[in-house]
Each structure stands twice: as structure tokens, then as C-alpha cells.
Amino acid sequence: xxxxxxxGSSGPLVKVCGLQSTEAAECALDSDADLLGIICVPNRxxxxxxxxxxxx
Numbered sequence: 001x002x003x004x005x006x007x008g009s010s011g012p013l014v015k016v017c018g019l020q021s022t023e024a025a026e027c028a029l030d031s032d033a034d035l036l037g038i039i040c041v042p043n044r045x046x047x048x049x050x051x052x053x054x055x056x
Contacts, residue, residue: 018046025056 016028017037025036038053039046048056 019056020046020048021052022055 013034014032015035015037016024016031016033017039019025019028019036019038028036036056038048038056040050040053041047
């Protein structure tokens with residue numbers, strides 16, 4: 001897990017959560033998202049495989 005210091009940021013932070021693919025993560029980053037989120041809790045609609053989570 002990484003800790004990022006956003007002190008002095010010039011605008012709001014944008015987090016895109018519920019990502020399920022590396023393609024979606026790349027799209028979010030290309031759209032200037034600051035943070036990416038994934039769902040790792042079992043039996044949830046957007047839970048992803050741990051292998052894919054590590055790739056993201």
C-alpha cells in the first residue's frame with residue numbers, strides 16, 4: 001500500500017472506484033484520476049480476482 005501526500009493540490013482529488021480491468025484503470029488514469037479503487041470483499045457485485053487486482 002502506498003501513501004501519497006496531496007498537500008498543496010490545486011484542485012479536488014478524483015477517485016475512480018470499482019475498477020474491474022487494467023483497461024478501465026488505464027482509462028481512468030488517462031482521464032486524470034488521482035486515485036484508483038478496487039473491490040476485494042468477497043461476494044460483492046464488483047469484486048475482482050486477486051490476480052487482476054495486483055495487475056491494476
